[in-house]
Amino acid sequence: MDQTEIRESIVRMASDIARKEPNYPHAVLLGIQKGGVPIARALAAELSSLSGRTIAFGSIDVSFYRDDLGQRLPYPEPTVLPTDINGRLVILADSVLFSGRTVVAACDALKDYGRAAAIRLAVLVDRGHRELPIAPDFVGKYITTEFHQKVRVRDDFVAVVTYPNPTTP
Amino acid sequence: MSWKKKDLLDIRSLSVEEIGEVHAAARTFRDVIAREIKKVPALRGKTVVNLFAEPSTRTRISFDLAAKRLSADVVDFEASSSSFRKGETLIDTVRNLEALNAEFIILRHAAAGAAQFIAERLSAHVINAGDGAHEHPTQALLDTFTILQNRGRIAELRVLISGDILFSRVARSNIHALTKLGATVVLCGPATLLPDTFRELGVEISHDFEAELPKADVVYLLRIQHERQRAVYFPSIGEFVALFGLTSERFRLCKPDALIMHPGPINRGVELASELADGRNSVILEQVTNGLAVRMAVLYLLNGGQAPLEH
Numbered sequence: 001m002d003q004t005e006i007r008e009s010i011v012r013m014a015s016d017i018a019r020k021e022p023n024y025p026h027a028v029l030l031g032i033q034k035g036g037v038p039i040a041r042a043l044a045a046e047l048s049s050l051s052g053r054t055i056a057f058g059s060i061d062v063s064f065y066r067d068d069l070g071q072r073l074p075y076p077e078p079t080v081l082p083t084d085i086n087g088r089l090v091i092l093a094d095s096v097l098f099s100g101r102t103v104v105a106a107c108d109a110l111k112d113y114g115r116a117a118a119i120r121l122a123v124l125v126d127r128g129h130r131e132l133p134i135a136p137d138f139v140g141k142y143i144t145t146e147f148h149q150k151v152r153v154r155d156d157f158v159a160v161v162t163y164p165n166p167t168t169p
Numbered sequence: 170m171s172w173k174k175k176d177l178l179d180i181r182s183l184s185v186e187e188i189g190e191v192h193a194a195a196r197t198f199r200d201v202i203a204r205e206i207k208k209v210p211a212l213r214g215k216t217v218v219n220l221f222a223e224p225s226t227r228t229r230i231s232f233d234l235a236a237k238r239l240s241a242d243v244v245d246f247e248a249s250s251s252s253f254r255k256g257e258t259l260i261d262t263v264r265n266l267e268a269l270n271a272e273f274i275i276l277r278h279a280a281a282g283a284a285q286f287i288a289e290r291l292s293a294h295v296i297n298a299g300d301g302a303h304e305h306p307t308q309a310l311l312d313t314f315t316i317l318q319n320r321g322r323i324a325e326l327r328v329l330i331s332g333d334i335l336f337s338r339v340a341r342s343n344i345h346a347l348t349k350l351g352a353t354v355v356l357c358g359p360a361t362l363l364p365d366t367f368r369e370l371g372v373e374i375s376h377d378f379e380a381e382l383p384k385a386d387v388v389y390l391l392r393i394q395h396e397r398q399r400a401v402y403f404p405s406i407g408e409f410v411a412l413f414g415l416t417s418e419r420f421r422l423c424k425p426d427a428l429i430m431h432p433g434p435i436n437r438g439v440e441l442a443s444e445l446a447d448g449r450n451s452v453i454l455e456q457v458t459n460g461l462a463v464r465m466a467v468l469y470l471l472n473g474g475q476a477p478l479e480h
């Protein structure tokens with residue numbers, strides 16, 4: 001996935017959101033730290049230009065809510081909520097959807113900040129291999145991967161890379 | 170994160186990076202404790218024992234609340250009502266606590282080295298909450314965090330620590346933390362409470378409080394520990410106040426933005442004038458709030474993990 005393809009995916013996801021969520025001008029876009037933050041920012045910017053109104057955007061850190069603490073020591077990043085989420089439509093954004101555990105942790109974290117009217121999930125890449133009953137509402141691209149592979153959105157937001165390459169039979 | 174230590178026993182053995190990791194985690198916990206639901210599930214299912222073999226109110230409450238904010242179960246174990254009275258040794262006491270599956274033991278003890286002694290013999294995480302006149306690491310971590318929050322940096326600041334240095338584990342931990350982070354530390358107090366050997370820790374020593382005040386970015390006052398004092402260290406409280414008490418009059422010598430800090434509890438009118446403790450330059454209550462965030466950070470980091478997070 002190159003820069004143009006990422007760009008197009010964001011635009012398409014934004015128009016999907018606008019079509020399926022009539023209330024989107026009042027939504028809060030929250031990027032899951034850290035990879036989801038630039039996705040949320042880009043979606044919020046796109047939705048703002050679609051609606052002609054600034055869409056609230058922030059970040060949520062899930063470190064303290066992970067179910068694998070003790071095996072991993074995540075570096076906590078700030079949670080910045082631009083507004084009270086009570087009664088609002090929250091759209092969670094992440095770069096890559098894999099096991100679904102991060103999304104569950106994000107929903108747990110959100111509950112401690114209030115009761116959203118609804119929570120939707122937008123991801124740039126769905127790479128499969130879900131371990132929990134989580135399905136995204138808006139997807140940029142489905143990528144077929146092997147479990148052991150890693151999928152990374154480069155920090156400069158210009159490419160999505162999958163590595164190592166699948167073993168050829 | 171690269172935190173690897175099982176225990177927090179002292180500041181002396183911490184690297185600058187490790188101190189930085191505690192500060193970074195504490196910043197996120199400052200946000201957690203300010204929100205409406207002040208609790209996260211990071212230590213769910215873990216047991217924390219507050220083992221205080223010396224009386225303490227604020228440190229014990231701070232650790233207690235920190236553990237509860239992380240969703241741990243907390244057991245309070247106080248010397249006065251405990252098996253210490255019946256003659257059980259420290260090591261037997263903590264082995265019993267570990268047999269009850271306690272994952273964290275927070276120890277305050279009158280003997281220097283007590284925390285290290287039990288840490289070497291247990292698989293539980295041990296946090297030193299003050300051991301004799303040796304160290305009180307979480308106090309120095311919260312103090313440096315408070316300075317950072319107010320000044321944005323510690324390097325090249327001049328920190329004046331004044332008062333009862335000889336008996337102070339707070340002073341020792343702060344000397345290590347501040348010098349590691351690049352501050353200049355100046356110790357001040359009566360010669361009987363400030364032996365010259367402290368120079369070996371890389372600090373300046375002065376016995377002229379008024380000469381030091383105008384140069385200090387931070388004035389850190391230590392409590393005169395009446396309970397540890399013998400009459401021989403200085404003639405009277407009156408004489409101490411006359412020479413080393415921070416009075417409103419002396420405060421005029423300070424830089425206008427000098428921070429006033431104190432580990433508490435304050436002897437109002439002895440080391441610090443009451444109106445200054447409540448004044449604009451005082452960050453004493455901020456220290457208390459930051460103490461909670463820093464202790465949450467320490468518990469979170471010690472709980473640790475086998476591998477760094479990968480996306």
